[in-house]
Amino acid sequence: xxxxxxxxxxxxxxxxxxxxxxxxxxxxxxxxxxxxxxxxxxxxxxxxxxxxxxxxxxxxxxxxxxxxxxxxxxxxxxxxxxxxxxxxxxxxxxxxxxxxxxxxxxxxxxxxxxxxxxxxxxxxxxxxxxxxxxxxxxxxxxxxxxxxxxxxxxxxxxxxxxxxxxxxxxxxxxxxxxxxxxxxxxxxxxxxxxxxxxxxxxxxxxxxxxxxxxxxxxxxxxxxxxxxxxxxxxxxxxxxxxxxxxxxxxxxxxxxxxxxxxxxxxxxxxxxxxxxxxxxxxxxxxxxxxxxxxxxxxxxxxxxxxxxxxxxxxxxxxxxxxxxxxxxxxxxxxxxxxxxxxxxxxxxxxxxxxxxxxxxxxxxxxxxxxxxxxxxxxxxxxxxxxxxxxxxxxxxxxxxxxxxxxxxxxxxxxxxxxxxxxxxxxxxxxxxxxxxxxxxxxxxxxxxxxxxxxxxxxxxxxxxxxxxxxxxxxxxxxxxxxxxxxxx
Amino acid sequence: xxxxxxxxxxxxxxxxxxxxxxxxxxxxxxxxxxxxxxxxxxxxxxxxxxxxxxxxxxxxxxxxxxxxxxxxxxxxxxxxxxxxxxxxxxxxxxxxxxxxxxxxxxxxxxxxxxxxxxxxxxxxxxxxxxxxxxxxxxxxxxxxxxxxxxxxxxxxxxxxxxxxxxxxxxxxxxxxxxxxxxxxxxxxxxxxxxxxxxxxxxxxxxxxxxxxxxxxxxxxxxxxxxxxxxxxxxxxxxxxxxxxxxxxxxxxxxxxxxxxxxxxxxxxxxxxxxxxxxxxxxxxxxxxxxxxxxxxxxxxxxxxxxxxxxxxxxxxxxxxxxxxxxxxxxxxxxxxxxxxxxxxxxxxxxxxxxxxxxxxxxxxxxxxxxxxxxxxxxxxxxxxxxxxxxxxxxxxxxxxxxxxxxxxxxxxxxxxxxxxxxxxxxxxxxxxxxxxxxxx
Ligand code: SF4
Ligand code: SF4
Numbered sequence: 001x002x003x004x005x006x007x008x009x010x011x012x013x014x015x016x017x018x019x020x021x022x023x024x025x026x027x028x029x030x031x032x033x034x035x036x037x038x039x040x041x042x043x044x045x046x047x048x049x050x051x052x053x054x055x056x057x058x059x060x061x062x063x064x065x066x067x068x069x070x071x072x073x074x075x076x077x078x079x080x081x082x083x084x085x086x087x088x089x090x091x092x093x094x095x096x097x098x099x100x101x102x103x104x105x106x107x108x109x110x111x112x113x114x115x116x117x118x119x120x121x122x123x124x125x126x127x128x129x130x131x132x133x134x135x136x137x138x139x140x141x142x143x144x145x146x147x148x149x150x151x152x153x154x155x156x157x158x159x160x161x162x163x164x165x166x167x168x169x170x171x172x173x174x175x176x177x178x179x180x181x182x183x184x185x186x187x188x189x190x191x192x193x194x195x196x197x198x199x200x201x202x203x204x205x206x207x208x209x210x211x212x213x214x215x216x217x218x219x220x221x222x223x224x225x226x227x228x229x230x231x232x233x234x235x236x237x238x239x240x241x242x243x244x245x246x247x248x249x250x251x252x253x254x255x256x257x258x259x260x261x262x263x264x265x266x267x268x269x270x271x272x273x274x275x276x277x278x279x280x281x282x283x284x285x286x287x288x289x290x291x292x293x294x295x296x297x298x299x300x301x302x303x304x305x306x307x308x309x310x311x312x313x314x315x316x317x318x319x320x321x322x323x324x325x326x327x328x329x330x331x332x333x334x335x336x337x338x339x340x341x342x343x344x345x346x347x348x349x350x351x352x353x354x355x356x357x358x359x360x361x362x363x364x365x366x367x368x369x370x371x372x373x374x375x376x377x378x379x380x381x382x383x384x385x386x387x388x389x390x391x392x393x394x395x396x397x398x399x400x401x402x403x404x405x406x407x408x409x410x411x412x413x414x415x416x417x418x419x420x421x422x423x424x425x426x427x428x429x430x431x432x433x434x435x436x437x438x439x440x441x442x443x444x445x446x447x448x449x450x451x452x453x454x455x456x457x458x459x460x461x462x463x464x465x466x467x468x469x470x471x472x473x474x475x476x477x478x479x480x481x482x483x484x485x486x487x488x
Numbered sequence: 489x490x491x492x493x494x495x496x497x498x499x500x501x502x503x504x505x506x507x508x509x510x511x512x513x514x515x516x517x518x519x520x521x522x523x524x525x526x527x528x529x530x531x532x533x534x535x536x537x538x539x540x541x542x543x544x545x546x547x548x549x550x551x552x553x554x555x556x557x558x559x560x561x562x563x564x565x566x567x568x569x570x571x572x573x574x575x576x577x578x579x580x581x582x583x584x585x586x587x588x589x590x591x592x593x594x595x596x597x598x599x600x601x602x603x604x605x606x607x608x609x610x611x612x613x614x615x616x617x618x619x620x621x622x623x624x625x626x627x628x629x630x631x632x633x634x635x636x637x638x639x640x641x642x643x644x645x646x647x648x649x650x651x652x653x654x655x656x657x658x659x660x661x662x663x664x665x666x667x668x669x670x671x672x673x674x675x676x677x678x679x680x681x682x683x684x685x686x687x688x689x690x691x692x693x694x695x696x697x698x699x700x701x702x703x704x705x706x707x708x709x710x711x712x713x714x715x716x717x718x719x720x721x722x723x724x725x726x727x728x729x730x731x732x733x734x735x736x737x738x739x740x741x742x743x744x745x746x747x748x749x750x751x752x753x754x755x756x757x758x759x760x761x762x763x764x765x766x767x768x769x770x771x772x773x774x775x776x777x778x779x780x781x782x783x784x785x786x787x788x789x790x791x792x793x794x795x796x797x798x799x800x801x802x803x804x805x806x807x808x809x810x811x812x813x814x815x816x817x818x819x820x821x822x823x824x825x826x827x828x829x830x831x832x833x834x835x836x837x838x839x840x841x842x843x844x845x846x847x848x849x850x851x852x853x854x855x856x857x858x859x860x861x862x863x864x865x866x867x868x869x870x871x872x873x874x875x876x877x878x879x880x881x882x883x884x885x886x887x888x889x890x891x892x893x894x895x896x897x898x899x900x901x902x903x904x905x906x907x908x909x910x911x912x913x914x915x916x917x918x919x920x921x922x923x924x925x926x927x928x
Contacts, residue, residue, distance in 0.1 A: 055523045074589055078496055106493050145620060176556060474576065
C-alpha cells in the first residue's frame with residue numbers, strides 16, 4: 001500500500017482498501033476473507049437514504065479554527081453546515097471557548113450553473129471567503145453536481161494561488177462516488193496532507209491525536225504528560241499552523257481506526273511519524289494495547305506499564321461491581337467498523353454477551369495493508385459472533401433487532417437508536433467518541449448501560465403506542481433477502 | 489438568490505421531502521445521492537426545533553442512493569426497483585418520488601417510472617425537485633402541485649363552509665404543527681370547517697387531501713409560498729382563493745385576518761366580531777396583568793431586527809410594532825423570495841401603525857447580514873429574532889436573541905404556536921423570559 005501525495009484526489013475506500021457495504025456472515029469468516037483478499041461486496045435491491053462523503057469531509061474540516069470551507073454545490077449539499085455549527089459549539093463548550101460560527105460559504109449553484117458551469121462563481125466565493133474570514137487556509141469541497149458537470153476545481157485554485165497567499169486545497173468528496181461516507185474523511189485528510197502539512201524541521205514531543213470533539217482532552221493531556229508527551233488534537237479545534245506541523249510529531253494515535261488510517265499511515269510513510277495501529281482505546285484491553293503501542297514507538301514502555309498498573313488498580317472494585325450488574329445481558333452493536341469491532345470487545349469486557357455486530361461498512365485492510373487489529377482480535381476469540389455490514393439500512397437492522405430481541409442496542413451515528421427504542425429495546429447512542437475511553441471510561445459506560453436497562457419505561461411506552469413504518473410482510477421475512485446473491 | 493451564501497437558513501427543493509413526511513401515511517422516495525436526505529432532514533428537522541424522524545422519516549426514507557453506476561448508465565432501473573420494493577416493505581398509503589440534482593442532470597425519466605406504477609393502480613406520484621432548481625419552499629410548492637395534478641380527483645359538489653388551509657411550510661417552520669392547529673381553531677371559531685392537510689390526526693393527511701377539491705374556498709396565509717398552488721387549484725377545480733399575505737400574530741393582525749376570512753366565506757359580521765371580542769378579552773387579560781413588570785423592567789428592548797423567512801419577518805414585525813409598541817431596525821428576509829413577490833412584501837413593511845415603516849432586505853446570505861448589523865449603531869440593546877446562527881452575532885452587538893426561524897437548533901419545539909392570540913402570548917413569554925433570565 002502506498003499513499004500518493006502527488007495526485008489531487010485519493011481513491012475511494014472501495015477501490016483503495018477493498019471496503020464493502022454489503023455482507024452477512026460471522027466475524028471469523030469476515031476476518032478470514034479479509035486476510036485472504038477474497039471478500040466480495042453485495043448490493044441491495046432496496047435501500048434507504050444513507051449518508052455521503054461530502055458530509056463527513058465538510059463537517060470535519062469546518063471545525064478547524066482558522067480555516068474556511070467553500071462548498072461548491074447547490075445549497076442543499078451545504079445543509080450539513082447547520083449540524084456542523086451545532087457540533088462545533090459542543091466542542092467549544094468542552095474547551096470553555098467563546099462561540100463562533102463555522103466559516104462555510106456555499107456557491108449556491110442553480111440550474112444555469114449546471115449547464116454553463118460555475119467556475120467564475122467559485123472564484124468569487126473563494127475570494128469572499130478569504131475576505132470575510134481571513135482564514136489561514138481554504139478548503140474547497142466538491143459535490144455530485146460539480147463532479148458530474150466536470151468543474152475543473154484544481155485549475156481554479158491554481159489560478160487563484162498568486163492572488164490569495166494561503167493554501168487553497170481541493171477536497172474531492174462527491175457523494176455519488178462512494179457508498180462509504182468515511183471516504184470523505186480520507187478526502188479531507190488527503191487535502192491536509194498535500195496542502196497543509198509541511199516537511200518536518202525537527203522532531204517534537206507532540207503526539208497527533210486524531211479525533212472529533214476532544215471531550216476527553218483534559219485526561220489525555222494529563223496521561224501523555226506522564227510520558228513527557230503532548231497531544232495535538234486533530235483536526236477539529238486545531239489551527240492550520242498546528243496541522244502543518246503534524247509531520248514533526250513523535251507519533252500519531254487515533255480514537256478511531258477508520259478515521260485515522262489515511263492520515264496516520266500517510267504521516268508515517270512520508271514523514272516517518274510512527275502511527276499506532278493497535279486496538280482503539282475503548283475499554284481496558286483497547287487502552288492497554290493503544291498505550292503500549294504508543295510506548296513502543298516513543299520509547300516509554302516502562303512508564304506506560306506503570307501507568308496501566310495504577311489505573312487498573314484504581315478501577316478494580318468498580319469494575320467488579322458493574323460487571324456483576326451487567327452479567328448475562330445481551331446486546332446488538334451497530335456502528336462504523338472501527339467503533340463497532342472495538343465496542344463489541346468493550347461491551348464483552350463488561351460481561352455482556354454481544355449477539356450481533358452490524359457495521360456501516362467494513363475495511364478488510366487499512367492503508368498499511370493490514371486487517372484492522374480489532375477485527376483480528378474478535379476473530380481469534382473462541383466464540384464466533386454473527387456480523388453484517390450495511391450502509392445503515394434501517395429496514396434490515398430493524399427486522400434483525402425484532403428477531404434477536406436483545407436486552408440492549410448500542411449504536412453510533414444518529415438515526416438508528418430511535419427505531420430500536422420504538423421496538424421496545426433500550427438503546428444507547430455513543431455520540432461522543434470518548435464514551436468508553438480507557439479504564440474509567442469503561443466504568444462510566446457500564447453505568448450508562450446499566451441505567452438504560454434499569455428504567456425501560458420510555459422504550460416500553462413508545463413501543464406499545466407507535467407503529468413501525470414496515471409492513472407485517474417485511475417484518476416476517478429473513479433480514480437479508482434484499483442482499484443480492486450475485487457478487488458485484 | 490444570492491451569488492454565494494453563508495449560514496444555511498433554507499435548503500434546496502428536495503427539502504420538500506419533509507412536506508411529504510408532514511402528510512400522515514405518505515412517504516417520500518428519494519431518487520438522489522446518498523447524502524442528500526440526511527443533510528436536508530438534519531437541517532430542516534433535527535437541527536430545527538428537534539423535529540426528528542417521526543413515523544417514516546430520517547434514515548427510514550427510501551432512497552436510490554445514486555452512485556457512479558446510475559450516473560453513468562442512468563438510474564431508471566434502480567428507481568423502479570426501489571419503488572417496487574418500497575411498496576412491499578413500507579407501510580404507507582401514498583408514495584412520492586422526489587428527484588435530486590443528480591437524477592435531474594443525468595436525465596432520468598422519473599415521470600415514466602411513476603406512470604408505470606400508477607397504471608398498476610399503485611399510489612405513486614412524483615415531483616422533480618432537483619436541488620439546483622430552488623429552495624425547499626419552492627420545492628414545497630412543487631410537491632403540492634404534484635399532488636394536485638396526480639392525486640386529487642375532481643369533486644361533484646362543493647361543501648359549503650369547507651375551507652382549505654394553506655400556510656407555513658412544514659419543518660422549515662419549526663412551529664408548524666402548533667401554528668396550523670391555531671389557524672384551524674381560529675377558522676373553526678368562525679363556524680367554518682377548516683381542512684388542514686399537514687400534521688397529526690386522523691382527519692388530516694390523505695383524508696383531508698381527498699376533501700380539497702370540494703372546498704368552498706382556499707385560504708392561503710403566506711407572503712408568497714403556495715400562491716402558485718392555490719391558483720392551480722382554482723384552474724383545476726374552480727375553487728376561489730383568498731391570499732392573506734401576513735402570518736397573523738397578535739390581536740391587531742388576527743382580528744384583520746378573521747374579518748377578511750369571515751367576509752370572504754360569508755360569515756355573519758356579528759359572529760366575527762364576537763369571536764374577536766372574546767379572544768381579545770382573554771389576550772388583554774394576560775397582557776394587562778404583566779404590563780407593570782414589562783414596562784418597569786429596566787432592560788426592555790425598544791428596537792428589533794428580524795432575520796427570518798418571510799412568514800416570520802413579516803408576521804412578527806406586524807405584532808411587535810402594531811401591538812407591543814416596539815420599533816423596527818432593518819428586517820432581513822432569508823427565504824430566497826423571487827423578484828416577482830418582493831414588491832408586494834416590501835409594501836407590507838411600509839404599512840404599520842402610526843405611519844411606521846421598516847427597511848427590508850431580501851438576502852439569504854447570513855454572513856453579509858451579520859456584517860451589515862455589526863456596522864449599525866444601537867442606542868439600546870436590540871432584540872434579534874432570527875435563527876441559531878444569530879446567537880454569536882447577538883453576543884457581539886449585546887442584543888437579546890430568540891431563535892424562531894430555521895435553523896432553530898437551540899430550542900425544542902413540540903406544539904408551541906406563534907400564531908393568533910395564543911401564539912402572540914407565547915411569543916411575549918419567550919421574548920421576555922430571555923430578557924429576564926439574561927441578567928439573573
Ligand atoms: S448531492 Fe452528492 S454530495 Fe450532495 S449531499 Fe447528495 S450525495 Fe452528498
Ligand atoms: S442540492 Fe441537489 S444534490 Fe444537493 S442535497 Fe439538494 S438535491 Fe441533493
